[in-house]
Amino acid sequence: MTDTPAILKADGLTKRYEDGVLALDRLNLEVRPGEIYCLLGANGAGKTTTINLFLGFLPPTAGTCLINGIDITRDPLEAKKYVSFVSENVMLYGNFTARQNLEFFAKLGGRTALTKADTAQAMRRVSLQEKAFDQRVKNFSKGMRQKLGIAIAIVKDAPAVLLDEPTSGLDPKAAAEFLEIMAELRREGKAVLMSTHDVFRAKEIGDRVGIMREGRLAVERTRAELRNADLNRIYIDYMESETAPAAA
Amino acid sequence: MIGAIVRKEIVSNLLSYKFFVVLLLMVLLVATTLFIMYRDFSARLADYQVIRPEPGAPIAVVPPNALSIFAKGLDNAMTRSFEIGVLGVDVRAGQSSGNIIYSFFPTPDFLYVVRVVLSLVALLFGFDQISREREQGTLKLMLSGPVSRAKVLFGKWLGNFISLAVPFLLVTLLGLAVLLLDPNIHFSSGELGRFGLILALSLLYMAFFLSLGILVSALTRRSATTLIVLLFAWALLVFVLPNLGTLIARQFVSVPSVRALSEKREQTWTREVLLGLSDRGNWAAHYRAINREDDRMEEDYRLKFERLVRLARTINRLSPAAGLLDAATEIAGTGIDEESRLKAEVVRYKNSILDRIIGDQLAGKRDAQYPAFAYRYRPLGEVFAAGALVDTAWLAIFNILVFALAYAGFARADVR
Numbered sequence: 001m002t003d004t005p006a007i008l009k010a011d012g013l014t015k016r017y018e019d020g021v022l023a024l025d026r027l028n029l030e031v032r033p034g035e036i037y038c039l040l041g042a043n044g045a046g047k048t049t050t051i052n053l054f055l056g057f058l059p060p061t062a063g064t065c066l067i068n069g070i071d072i073t074r075d076p077l078e079a080k081k082y083v084s085f086v087s088e089n090v091m092l093y094g095n096f097t098a099r100q101n102l103e104f105f106a107k108l109g110g111r112t113a114l115t116k117a118d119t120a121q122a123m124r125r126v127s128l129q130e131k132a133f134d135q136r137v138k139n140f141s142k143g144m145r146q147k148l149g150i151a152i153a154i155v156k157d158a159p160a161v162l163l164d165e166p167t168s169g170l171d172p173k174a175a176a177e178f179l180e181i182m183a184e185l186r187r188e189g190k191a192v193l194m195s196t197h198d199v200f201r202a203k204e205i206g207d208r209v210g211i212m213r214e215g216r217l218a219v220e221r222t223r224a225e226l227r228n229a230d231l232n233r234i235y236i237d238y239m240e241s242e243t244a245p246a247a248a
Numbered sequence: 249m250i251g252a253i254v255r256k257e258i259v260s261n262l263l264s265y266k267f268f269v270v271l272l273l274m275v276l277l278v279a280t281t282l283f284i285m286y287r288d289f290s291a292r293l294a295d296y297q298v299i300r301p302e303p304g305a306p307i308a309v310v311p312p313n314a315l316s317i318f319a320k321g322l323d324n325a326m327t328r329s330f331e332i333g334v335l336g337v338d339v340r341a342g343q344s345s346g347n348i349i350y351s352f353f354p355t356p357d358f359l360y361v362v363r364v365v366l367s368l369v370a371l372l373f374g375f376d377q378i379s380r381e382r383e384q385g386t387l388k389l390m391l392s393g394p395v396s397r398a399k400v401l402f403g404k405w406l407g408n409f410i411s412l413a414v415p416f417l418l419v420t421l422l423g424l425a426v427l428l429l430d431p432n433i434h435f436s437s438g439e440l441g442r443f444g445l446i447l448a449l450s451l452l453y454m455a456f457f458l459s460l461g462i463l464v465s466a467l468t469r470r471s472a473t474t475l476i477v478l479l480f481a482w483a484l485l486v487f488v489l490p491n492l493g494t495l496i497a498r499q500f501v502s503v504p505s506v507r508a509l510s511e512k513r514e515q516t517w518t519r520e521v522l523l524g525l526s527d528r529g530n531w532a533a534h535y536r537a538i539n540r541e542d543d544r545m546e547e548d549y550r551l552k553f554e555r556l557v558r559l560a561r562t563i564n565r566l567s568p569a570a571g572l573l574d575a576a577t578e579i580a581g582t583g584i585d586e587e588s589r590l591k592a593e594v595v596r597y598k599n600s601i602l603d604r605i606i607g608d609q610l611a612g613k614r615d616a617q618y619p620a621f622a623y624r625y626r627p628l629g630e631v632f633a634a635g636a637l638v639d640t641a642w643l644a645i646f647n648i649l650v651f652a653l654a655y656a657g658f659a660r661a662d663v664r
Binding site: 057087089090093095104149 | 259263385386389391393394662
């Protein structure tokens with residue numbers, strides 16, 4: 001896997017906000033095809049800032065953010081062709097049905113020739129109930145909206161997927177279904193970068209797990225390294241240590 | 249991709265309560281105003297049939313302008329009857345609907361509905377275009393795709409413009425079709441063309457307020473804040489600025505009051521009568537002297553008034569509402585310039601028959617015949633050259649400027 005070029009790559013990525021807060025400090029990170037990278041960290045650690053920088057919503061203070069080798073700052077529209085995004089609270093158009101939302105965002109993602117069968121297949125893949133396909137989204141639960149958000153990401157069929165706290169607020173069944181979908185994306189060769197607070201699910205699904213603190217990647221562990229380790233303990237230790245250690 | 253956004257905006261509007269409330273309001277207002285203005289026009293047309301001069305009578309009067317149903321302007325003043333006598337022009341009451349209630353509750357014409365209501369409706373459509381999507385979180389999802397902000401903005405603008413323009417045009421054209429069913433109301437092809445131009449200007453005006461709504465929406469984070477800012481801007485642009493120009497212009501250009509003019513006319517008249525009595529009744533010379541003095545005063549008044557209007561208009565152009573009013577009334581033939589031109593034509597008519605009138609009066613001829621007064625409204629080319637083109641250009645510039653600012657605001661907006 002390490003020989004294949006990274007789809008998502010952060011190189012010395014730094015973000016200092018206008019109020020002087022250093023949100024991200026020289027982050028180096030790579031996610032390869034078929035790999036799920038989980039970013040752990042407390043609130044304000046820099047996880048969401050990293051996602052926002054990859055999406056071009058923020059300009060970096062220093063460093064680069066590459067998607068499929070394309071610098072998001074230099075050519076954002078070209079870079080965004082290769083990435084899908086699922087936010088913490090998937091917010092969609094409440095008056096539209098699930099299908100209408102899916103079709104609209106798929107078109108914006110460049111999938112203009114989707115058939116009804118394609119949209120139905122994408123919604124089935126995320127285990128959205130058939131009867132919900134043509135229901136208005138305003139009546140959906142958070143879990144259903146999250147599933148639809150993932151269906152939107154799937155239908156775009158981009159090689160990279162960014163997820164910002166995707167399991168937050170999901171019930172255990174929905175969270176388990178979500179992990180299934182993630183595993184499927186891995187099998188398809190997608191490069192997945194997921195920010196999360198959920199240590200247990202990160203260990204379960206992540207091929208690599210990075211713990212962020214004060215804008216820096218404090219520690220990074222592979223799946224093999226974590227097999228017999230207590231990720232929760234490692235996380236708490238790093239959160240409680242007085243100074244942020246360099247990436248270990 | 250723009251097509252998808254345009255379609256999304258239209259469907260989104262069609263599914264919203266806001267759209268139906270606005271549609272209902274538009275139907276009610278346009279239908280009501282057209283009905284009332286049609287009744288007013290019919291009544292004035294009936295009055296015209298009564299006061300219409302007999303062939304050969306020295307009276308200048310023009311029939312009510314059918315386009316005044318849409319843009320009333322100064323049509324009431326223009327359709328007064330101007331009776332020519334030895335002492336000059338005697339302005340009589342013209343056609344009026346005779347219903348006193350209309351003076352108490354002035355009827356908003358179609359142009360008023362466009363200026364006040366349509367602008368507000370356009371703001372209501374634009375005010376949450378960016379801020380609402382940002383609050384909902386859908387903007388982030390939208391911009392995570394390979395779509396430029398320029399396309400998102402233009403798609404949103406176009407989708408909302410179509411959502412507003414189509415029902416507005418349908419309601420208005422339906423109203424026009426109903427008016428055309430009345431055999432007493434005749435619109436020539438030229439007048440229909442002028443009406444088409446007024447509609448086009450109305451759409452340009454509506455587009456400005458839609459862009460303004462989107463601009464403020466892109467600059468503010470909360471829809472509630474956007475609404476407050478926009479209501480303030482709307483009141484300023486629609487009500488305050490159009491009056492401000494006239495108030496400022498009055499400080500710089502002094503125009504004598506109508507009362508002062510009447511006083512001066514009476515003084516001239518008294519002086520000439522006394523002189524006439526003292527020189528044993530060479531009345532023809534005195535009548536001419538009175539007319540010369542009247543014309544001089546009228547010309548002086550007209551020049552000062554035109555200067556005032558020019559300055560006021562220049563200042564008022566800061567407001568698209570004033571620009572629309574000026575351009576649309578001039579195109580309809582009910583504007584200030586057209587009224588001034590009509591007055592000048594009446595004076596010219598008077599001077600062309602004055603010698604004969606004086607001669608006939610002194611000879612005691614009671615059934616003398618005079619050429620009829622004929623008035624032709626200015627052709628469109630002249631109307632545009634005189635100012636409507638500048639007003640239209642300003643509206644277009646306002647549109648481009650506000651949309652460009654909206655884009656600049658949106659391009660820098662934090663969508664997180």
